[in-house]
Amino acid sequence: MLNVMRKHAGSWMIKVILFAIVIVFVFWGVGSFRSREASKVATVNDEMIGLADYRRAYNNLLDQYRKRFGSSLNDGMIEMLQIKRQALNQLIDRTILLQEVKKLDLRVSKSEIADSIMNTEVFQNNGFFDNRRYRSVLAQVHITPEEFEAEQKNVLLSQKLTRIVMGAAKVSEVEARQWYDWKNTSVNLDYVCFKPERYKDVEPSEEEISAFFEKKGENYRTDPTVKVRYVVFDSKTYESAVKLNEDDIVDYYDSNQSDFKVEKTVEASHILFRVDPNADDKADQAAKAKAEEVANLAKSNQDFSKLAKEYSEGPTKDTGGYLGKFQHSQMVKPFADKAFSMAKGEISDPVKTQFGWHVIKVDSVEEASTKSIEESREQIADLLKERDAKNLAYDRVELFYESIFEKEDFVSNAKTADLTVMETELFDRKGPKSLGEERNDFAKIAFALKVDEVSDIQEIGSRYFLIQPMEKVDAAIPQLADVKTKVRTDLVKSIQANKAKADAEAMAGDLKSGKSFEESSNDYKVDIINTGLFKRHSPIPEIGSDSKVSDAAFVLSSAGSTNEMPVQGTAGFYLLWLVEKMTPEADGFEAEKENINAMLLQQKQRTSMQDWIEARKAESKITIEKEYLE
DSSP, X not given: OHHHHHTTOOSSOOOOOOOOGXXXXXXXXXXXXXOOOSOEEEEETTEEEEHHHHHHHHHHHHHHHHHHHXXXXXXXXXXXXXXXXXXXXXXXXXXXXXXXXXXXTOOOOHHHHHHHHHTOGGGEETTEEOHHHHHHHHHHTTOOHHHHHHHHHHHHHHHHHHHHHHTTOOOOHHHHHHHHHHHHOEEEEEEEEEOGGXXXXXXXXXXXXXXXXXXXGGGGOOOOEEEEEEEEEEGGGGGGGOOOOHHHHHHHHHHTGGGGEEOOEEEEEEEEEEOOTTOOHHHHHHHHHHHXXXXXXXXXXXXXHHHHHHHOOSTTGGGTTEEEEEEGGGSOHHHHHHHTTOOTTOBOOOEEETTEEEEEEEEEEEOOEEOOHHHHHHHXXXXXXXXXXXXXXXXHHHHHHHTOOSTTHHHHHHHHTTOOOEEOOOBOTTOOGGGGGGHHHHHHHHHHSOTTOOOOOEEETTEEEEEEEEEEEOOOOOOHHHHHHHHHHHHHHXXXXXXXXXXXXXXXXXXXXXXXXXXXXXXXXXXXXXXEEEETTSOBTTTBSOHHHHHHHHHOOSTTOBOSSOEEOSSSEEEEEEEEEEOOOSHHHHHHHHHHHHHHHHHHHHHXXXXXXXXXXXXXXXXXXXXXXX
């Protein structure tokens, strides 16, 4: 079946924009697509984890965090998140999992591997596996089908073992009810809040500012920055210099005939009657009977589009079953074989695929052909102009690069060559804003160079760059004078927060000694505010979403109880007084029980899987190379 998936691959690739194929690998997020490098990162029961796999896992995690945190992800956050340790743990867990698979002699068939790939949405077009898209997506992430299929086998084996381990998890009705009560209990509070900004007269001395800066200096550490000069060669500026003649166009056309071949296409609609892959023969025959009945209706001149909207169980139901134009390789074989054997306007008997039974109507047929040179002339001219302009740009940057022997040559030779030398201001690892989408790649190159060192020719986006750092400033704690305004502001806020906390603690002491909530609040000139009833994890009336205050509120057990110590929330320091606490009625539990059971089961399954992995790790001999230990 895997060979069937491959045999219709075309000579050109469809351009698709897809982020990553790693979505398939749910459990560990990376794949071992290349042979491991000799460098060893760790061993698990004498099986080596190589540097190539480690780098891939690390970069994969780093990309995930970059998408989550954007430009705020800096070196400090990377260290705090322990991404290196996370990557290594992923690989150790993965290795142990696959070792256990071997011990248990679990297996998957070739047809299971093929089915899992063909049912992966990213490889489908209009709900059907598209072999050309499959190969195109893999090519974009530099993976061969053979490598991907080998890794997919590991994924399926791991999933089998995971299902075995998780299968023991069960949820009792008592557990479900306890969770329902916990989630739906509501409380009504009176509270006071000591807000730092109420303490207005705070004037720190120079000595206090200096001492605060000395203590908190790390908070003001600057990011490393670099200032560079560069020249840029844009291929678009050389397009006017490109001279094409008829021979160039004819020669390209004759040499690349396969690029101008147009495969036979069929434009069709279908009505799908789904059949579960594990369904018995009775269910299969019932679906076939429905398909035959609808096929007869269509053949009796009933509107095919309306029949599809009424009966189809496929993703194209709402568009009347319309699939558009497609090539043979873009559909699963039984469907494609039938559609490509039909004439315009013909309606098929039911056709069986792994998705179920299909009734097909062919709307039009376009036979295979080859575009003439006249039809292709504009396309070829644009392609040759872009190619030759890019070559001219590269030749020019190469010539300039070869003329640079000393650091001073960068500027002087640029003037001689009538090139504009651009200079940036100091910029951080995000790169200079003026370069737009090219800024991040530009910054990576700039930070990797030494001062006065000239980069190799760098292709960024559609342009060529030569980059020379002029100045580098390391991350450092600045002089107090440079950040004094910010330091003073932070110190004032700190003093205000300490005063608010001290008064809140004093009031908490008064409450403990027997003073009433109302009397004590009057003493400290803070208003009592009532929240009304609210549930756990829902916004608190008058306060909003504040998990610390909410957690403290639900710890209170009986009316009239207060928190012994102030709670530091987002707006200040809170003291709470419980007015009432209400548990939910039983009626709502019955309505939510099924969803609660499913959610708790999922949690238990995850926990049982992690516990199982940890137990296997405890039994394993794991050695981590010294440089990879945190």
